[in-house]
Amino acid sequence: MNILEHRALRGPNYYSRYPAIFMRLDIGELEDRPSDTIPGIVERVTELLPTLYEHRCSVGRAGGFLERLERGTWAGHVVEHVAIELQNLIGFSVGYGKTVDSYDTGIYNVVYRYRDEACGLAAGVEAVDIVARLFNGDDIDISSVITRLKHVRDAHMLGPSTASIVDAAMRRGIPCARLDENSSYVQLGHGCRQQRIQATVTGRTNLISYGIADDKHWTKQVLGEAGIPVPRGCVCHSIDEALEAALDIGYPVVVKPLIGNHGRGVSTDIHDEQALQEAFAIASRRNSSVIVERYVKGEDHRLLVIDGKLVAAARRRPAHVVGDGQSTLQALIDRENQDPRRGIGHENLLTQIQVDEQSHRLIAQQKLTLESVIPKDEIVYLKPTANLSTGGTATDVTDDVHPDVKYTAERIARLVGLDIIGIDLLAETLTRPLEEQSAAVVEVNAGPGFRMHLSPTHGTGRDVGQHVIEMLFPDSEDTGRIPIVAVTGTNGKTTTVRLISHLLRQAGRSVGTACTGAIEIDNHTILRGDYSGPQAAATVLREPTVEYAVLEVARGGIMRRGLGFDECQVGVLLNIASDHLGENDIRTLDELARCKSVVIDAVRQEGTAVLNADDPRVLASREWARGDVIYFSLNPDSQPVRQHVHHHGVAFTVHDGAIVMRQGHVEATVIPVVDAPITFEGHARFNIANALAASAAAYALGLSIADIQLGLQTFHPSPGQNPGRTNLIDAGDMKVLIDYGHNVPALEALSELVSRIPAHRRICVASAPGNRRDEDLFSLGGQLASMHDFVFLCETDPRGRPDGETVNLLRAGAESEPGTCRVEVIMKERHAVDRAFDEAREGDLLVLLIEDIDHATERLRGRRFLPDTTTDS
Ligand code: ATP
Ligand code: ATP
Ligand code: MG
Ligand code: MG
Numbered sequence: 001m002n003i004l005e006h007r008a009l010r011g012p013n014y015y016s017r018y019p020a021i022f023m024r025l026d027i028g029e030l031e032d033r034p035s036d037t038i039p040g041i042v043e044r045v046t047e048l049l050p051t052l053y054e055h056r057c058s059v060g061r062a063g064g065f066l067e068r069l070e071r072g073t074w075a076g077h078v079v080e081h082v083a084i085e086l087q088n089l090i091g092f093s094v095g096y097g098k099t100v101d102s103y104d105t106g107i108y109n110v111v112y113r114y115r116d117e118a119c120g121l122a123a124g125v126e127a128v129d130i131v132a133r134l135f136n137g138d139d140i141d142i143s144s145v146i147t148r149l150k151h152v153r154d155a156h157m158l159g160p161s162t163a164s165i166v167d168a169a170m171r172r173g174i175p176c177a178r179l180d181e182n183s184s185y186v187q188l189g190h191g192c193r194q195q196r197i198q199a200t201v202t203g204r205t206n207l208i209s210y211g212i213a214d215d216k217h218w219t220k221q222v223l224g225e226a227g228i229p230v231p232r233g234c235v236c237h238s239i240d241e242a243l244e245a246a247l248d249i250g251y252p253v254v255v256k257p258l259i260g261n262h263g264r265g266v267s268t269d270i271h272d273e274q275a276l277q278e279a280f281a282i283a284s285r286r287n288s289s290v291i292v293e294r295y296v297k298g299e300d301h302r303l304l305v306i307d308g309k310l311v312a313a314a315r316r317r318p319a320h321v322v323g324d325g326q327s328t329l330q331a332l333i334d335r336e337n338q339d340p341r342r343g344i345g346h347e348n349l350l351t352q353i354q355v356d357e358q359s360h361r362l363i364a365q366q367k368l369t370l371e372s373v374i375p376k377d378e379i380v381y382l383k384p385t386a387n388l389s390t391g392g393t394a395t396d397v398t399d400d401v402h403p404d405v406k407y408t409a410e411r412i413a414r415l416v417g418l419d420i421i422g423i424d425l426l427a428e429t430l431t432r433p434l435e436e437q438s439a440a441v442v443e444v445n446a447g448p449g450f451r452m453h454l455s456p457t458h459g460t461g462r463d464v465g466q467h468v469i470e471m472l473f474p475d476s477e478d479t480g481r482i483p484i485v486a487v488t489g490t491n492g493k494t495t496t497v498r499l500i501s502h503l504l505r506q507a508g509r510s511v512g513t514a515c516t517g518a519i520e521i522d523n524h525t526i527l528r529g530d531y532s533g534p535q536a537a538a539t540v541l542r543e544p545t546v547e548y549a550v551l552e553v554a555r556g557g558i559m560r561r562g563l564g565f566d567e568c569q570v571g572v573l574l575n576i577a578s579d580h581l582g583e584n585d586i587r588t589l590d591e592l593a594r595c596k597s598v599v600i601d602a603v604r605q606e607g608t609a610v611l612n613a614d615d616p617r618v619l620a621s622r623e624w625a626r627g628d629v630i631y632f633s634l635n636p637d638s639q640p641v642r643q644h645v646h647h648h649g650v651a652f653t654v655h656d657g658a659i660v661m662r663q664g665h666v667e668a669t670v671i672p673v674v675d676a677p678i679t680f681e682g683h684a685r686f687n688i689a690n691a692l693a694a695s696a697a698a699y700a701l702g703l704s705i706a707d708i709q710l711g712l713q714t715f716h717p718s719p720g721q722n723p724g725r726t727n728l729i730d731a732g733d734m735k736v737l738i739d740y741g742h743n744v745p746a747l748e749a750l751s752e753l754v755s756r757i758p759a760h761r762r763i764c765v766a767s768a769p770g771n772r773r774d775e776d777l778f779s780l781g782g783q784l785a786s787m788h789d790f791v792f793l794c795e796t797d798p799r800g801r802p803d804g805e806t807v808n809l810l811r812a813g814a815e816s817e818p819g820t821c822r823v824e825v826i827m828k829e830r831h832a833v834d835r836a837f838d839e840a841r842e843g844d845l846l847v848l849l850i851e852d853i854d855h856a857t858e859r860l861r862g863r864r865f866l867p868d869t870t871t872d873s
Helices: 028-032 041-048 050-054 064-071 075-089 117-136 142-156 160-172 207-214 216-225 239-249 273-286 329-337 357-365 403-416 464-472 493-506 534-542 555-560 589-596 616-624 639-646 685-700 705-713 744-756 774-787 805-816 829-839 853-862
Strands: 002-009 020-026 097-101 107-113 176-178 185-188 195-198 233-236 253-257 267-270 290-294 299-306 309-317 320-322 379-381 393-396 420-427 439-446 484-488 511-514 518-521 524-528 548-552 568-573 603-612 628-632 650-655 658-663 666-672 727-731 734-739 762-766 790-793 822-825 845-849
Touching (some): 002 117, 020 075, 041 050, 041 064, 050 075, 064 075, 075 117, 075 142, 107 117, 160 176, 160 464, 176 534, 207 216, 207 439, 216 439, 239 253, 239 273, 239 290, 267 273, 273 290, 299 403, 299 464, 309 403, 403 420, 403 439, 484 493, 484 685, 493 705, 511 534, 518 534, 534 548, 589 616, 603 616, 628 639, 628 685, 639 650, 639 658, 658 685, 685 705, 727 853, 734 744, 734 853, 744 845, 762 774, 762 829, 774 790, 790 805, 805 822, 829 845, 829 853
Parallel strands (some): 484 548, 484 568, 568 603, 734 845
Antiparallel strands (some): 002 020, 097 107, 176 185, 233 290, 253 290, 309 393, 420 439, 511 518, 650 658, 658 666
């Protein structure tokens, strides 16, 4: 078997509404060997992966997949089920999958759900190997497969603290995006409603406060001056200073780096000069400034305050083992480390105990060695500090905090000024006020770990991530989302996206736009190029000012990666026409319609699908719409529109020369068609359709009819407002139409306009993307010839075809067209444009279906047809 393509579809996609892994798999000779020809395969698979029994598959009951296997199914389908089960076995619960044969024999499209992308992909690779071995009767070592997958999981998963916040966000329905594969920097929500976290630091965590927490001496100063008990001490830069300080403070003392964490370099309970010297050496290795302070007797407590409220408290004990009267210390440590909760670093609930320099010192102090047998119930501490990261344990004591202690903790959070703060408090107990006991705050932590609260070794776990979400999104209904408008179809997407953005901006909204021309944030073009895929969507949704995202959704992005968002407020489906057929296993218009209707399927229940009622395939996509539907149509008498309006559905159509909104018995005039410049006084019917679609989308977003009217009135088909799309420029004695139609349906739409512009001769420059089918390029050539008197053909984007092949197919099509059109091939677009300008005479119309519009506008300026300052017509 051979994996031909393998990637994650990160949003709703052709195969599923949810993120899924796509694998194009060549099963080779196994095409002739379905599972029923492999003796004992069911028994073997059941032995390897007993839980596969749960897979219902198409049969619809447990054991269903095994029945299919028994009756006979192909290897690709088995890969799907194994990939799903492998993910379940490493703790990612997934169920959905589907395998479809492609147009090529032996090649299957295998699709299965994932939670973690890297794990999903790795599970697929392992599944292919397992299934190949199954079908060939080779050995399979399933436990090492699982171990490998767990490694992938542990390398990619968010740590428990970040995960607890992300989980709480997802429960609320807040979209979460990891902004960096290998860090805990996460975006919660979209656009202007988003919040960001990096582990347990939020976008609002105060930097000054962070600085205070980072400097233990400064912290003690801030708290001490406010009357909160802190250990007396000072900062030293030499051992002499430290010795002097210890004498002044009085032994026992603690020595630790001024700036540090995870208990590194901290030595406690120091009773004499010799120990102090050792401790100073350890601490000063980390930081040249060393704190010497009074040793406070008491147990280690961690108080977690979020948004000014104490939400959890834990008592922590340093890493230790308890003797059993038989085992050596080493054996006890090994046994402790076998606890499955103990992982490496912060990835797991508890951390493995590493025997280091500090441990050896403590063991020696207790007059023991690793070979000593520890008496029953005797506790041997292995670390001086209680950090979980060095193997410590924690007990939840949240419900045992005295109100005075609670008040003090919350006051500390205010004094330091941190929204999330972990307070390290040494005290005998939290059940009594601090002044009645030996107690002091030794430090406070910005970005504290949550592990000890989420899953304490003893006591109740606390869902502290939820508190972070409640702080960042105080309104319990808030899901951090902004309205997303997604526009798809074969033709008119960019125009409609720009128009919708314009309507919103005119109405005073802050808009982020991504389309095949550019990404625009507010009124600024931030990137130029083809931005119609999920990456572009993510870029817009990351922008902190954006109130509305208007996104062009092209076929390629849907097939390659899925949508870049899980749901949208408004989905617009403009039309389904022949273009791109033959790519990504989409060969028919119905398949293309299924691809584009992914956008309609992604419209949220409270949202609106805007559908072209004049296109039967668009109309049929209604079945995918969960929320409201608004129709648009050039034909006011269309049966589906009348019916929809009759049932009080909303429709935008044209009546008596005006764009109108209809619902029930109401008809509201939006604007006379002639007053909307983009319609070319009604001659560009395709742009009337686009204007209807844009009006419907704006209406669905709550814009008023008056807002829509103003927007349509002020949107010009000019190089400034809609660059390269139907820009008609009056160039003195001739006219120039710049456009980017590059499929037959788009040109058919354009030809109506071209034929209505009075002209002596119609001269065209055109090319086509090389990834279209031969027959499409041929008919495109024919269509160009039928519309013009003279066509200059060039080549801009061969996309894998040998140079000249694309243009020759266009030429062949053009020359096959009956009529008198002259055809000339000039490979470079610029040269072709120059030639066309040279050829044009008074009264001619130049139709430039080109990519490089800057060159053309330059030519126009050179001939003094365009004023230098503005590009608007
Ligand atoms: P972390 O980042 O994990 O909180 P840290 O490196 O910042 O650790 P501290 O919190 O200052 O270091 O100290 C670590 C531990 O050392 C404390 O939790 C406590 O157990 C002990 N400790 C620190 N200062 C004192 C003190 N004055 N008296 C007694 N024990 C202390
Ligand atoms: P692309 O797939 O290249 O990104 P698009 O869908 O974004 O195209 P536009 O760039 O808006 O479409 O328009 C491209 C051309 O298609 C226009 O210049 C026009 O010739 C034609 N066109 C625009 N709207 C329509 C429509 N509603 N129906 C048919 N043709 C259209
Ligand atoms: Mg600490
Ligand atoms: Mg486009």
